[in-house]
Amino acid sequence: xxxxxxxxxxxxxxxxxxxxxxTAPAQAQEIPTLNVDPTCRGISQQAGTAGEKGxxxxxxxxxxxxxQDMRQKLVGEWSTFTPAEKGNCVGEATSVPLPSYTDLVxxxxxxxxxxxxxxxxxxxxxx
Numbered sequence: 154x155x156x157x158x159x160x161x162x163x164x165x166x167x168x169x170x171x172x173x174x175x176t177a178p179a180q181a182q183e184i185p186t187l188n189v190d191p192t193c194r195g196i197s198q199q200a201g202t203a204g205e206k207g208x209x210x211x212x213x214x215x216x217x218x219x220x221q222d223m224r225q226k227l228v229g230e231w232s233t234f235t236p237a238e239k240g241n242c243v244g245e246a247t248s249v250p251l252p253s254y255t256d257l258v259x260x261x262x263x264x265x266x267x268x269x270x271x272x273x274x275x276x277x278x279x280x
Contacts, residue, residue: 182236184227185243187252189220195251223254230261238264 193216200212231239242260246252 182239184224184231185247185257187220187224187246187254187257189217189253192251192253193217193220220254223258226258227254227261230258234261234265235268238268 193213196216197209197213200209234242238261242257242264245260246254246257249256
């Protein structure tokens with residue numbers, strides 16, 4: 154009887170969590186919008202003072218430009234990745250404090266390469 158009460162008490166929580174569980178895979182299937190500002194601010198702080206070849210301001214602009222270039226690369230390659238690869242890599246990219254499209258592209262490309270190598274190793278080799 155106690156197990157039934159516990160299950161009954163859990164039902165409302167499950168009902169609330171179910172929509173979140175159902176949307177997580179769907180969200181991973183879209184190219185995420187990452188806030189690269191903290192990442193690029195950190196990189197620009199490592200660039201030195203403003204008097205050195207453009208300093209932090211130039212480094213920040215270059216970083217943001219590079220990150221946007223990587224996002225555009227994703228647009229062109231997005232369909233070449235499996236749902237599992239997208240889910241894993243997007244989950245990783247959106248859970249870190251300093252998100253980066255560069256890291257996301259690297260994760261996806263490594264996953265795709267591993268999948269392709271695995272498929273090749275499963276194919277019988279002709280002699």
